[in-house]
Amino acid sequence: MSGSMVIDLIVFILSGLGVFFSLLRFLKGPSSFERLAAVDMMNVMFIGIITLLAFMSKNNMYMDIAIMYGLLAFIETIVFARYLEGKAKTTTKRQVEDSQAKSGEVK
Amino acid sequence: MLREMVGYSLVGIGAFFYFLAGLGLLRMPDIYTKLQTSTKATTLGTFSIALGVGILDFSFLGKAILLIAFIALTNPVAASVMLRAAYKNKAPVCKETVIDECGTMVDGNGGDVK
Numbered sequence: 001m002s003g004s005m006v007i008d009l010i011v012f013i014l015s016g017l018g019v020f021f022s023l024l025r026f027l028k029g030p031s032s033f034e035r036l037a038a039v040d041m042m043n044v045m046f047i048g049i050i051t052l053l054a055f056m057s058k059n060n061m062y063m064d065i066a067i068m069y070g071l072l073a074f075i076e077t078i079v080f081a082r083y084l085e086g087k088a089k090t091t092t093k094r095q096v097e098d099s100q101a102k103s104g105e106v107k
Numbered sequence: 108m109l110r111e112m113v114g115y116s117l118v119g120i121g122a123f124f125y126f127l128a129g130l131g132l133l134r135m136p137d138i139y140t141k142l143q144t145s146t147k148a149t150t151l152g153t154f155s156i157a158l159g160v161g162i163l164d165f166s167f168l169g170k171a172i173l174l175i176a177f178i179a180l181t182n183p184v185a186a187s188v189m190l191r192a193a194y195k196n197k198a199p200v201c202k203e204t205v206i207d208e209c210g211t212m213v214d215g216n217g218g219d220v221k
């Protein structure tokens with residue numbers, strides 16, 4: 001076993017543990033936001049792992065796949081986050097002050 | 108030889124940061140700290156792995172730099188949008204939280220989280 005193979009083994013074990021912990025969080029996660037965060041982090045880790053596979057198989061085409069995967073993962077994250085944001089209304093302090101000022105004028 | 112040492116060191120650092128990102132996502136108490144640790148660690152890990160692969164094989168360097176620029180643009184935006192969605196839906200904070208500096212939620216206690 002040469003030195004570079006040992007390094008590759010360590011690198012893939014560490015990256016695989018990161019993906020595995022994210023998968024555990026995806027299965028456990030109490031709310032939808034944690035599941036979404038776990039999916040996003042898994043996507044970014046997959047980009048790095050695809051880059052490593054491109055280096056190991058000496059194939060330059062895998063880098064294009066990594067870039068396109070990153071683009072699609074970004075769109076997925078944005079769409080799901082905006083969907084989960086939904087129609088949640090938060091009243092800011094300024095809106096409360098405005099409504100109080102208006103009611104004060106009426107009184 | 109020096110080139111291989113630098114490249115494999117960068118790849119190893121990136122994989123270690125992926126491990127730390129997974130650990131932070133698994134162990135942190137609430138959604139805000141989870142997103143903070145995992146976003147920062149995966150951004151640095153992807154930078155490091157792409158740069159290391161580009162140094163190990165110079166024919167990958169152009170696309171690796173393109174990938175780094177792309178990750179630097181998209182990853183903070185995605186984390187920011189996810190955090191805004193969580194904050195607008197009033198995701199619970201952990202009990203060690205001292206203050207909510209944004210303070211736009213009106214829950215009867217201004218900006219202080221009790």
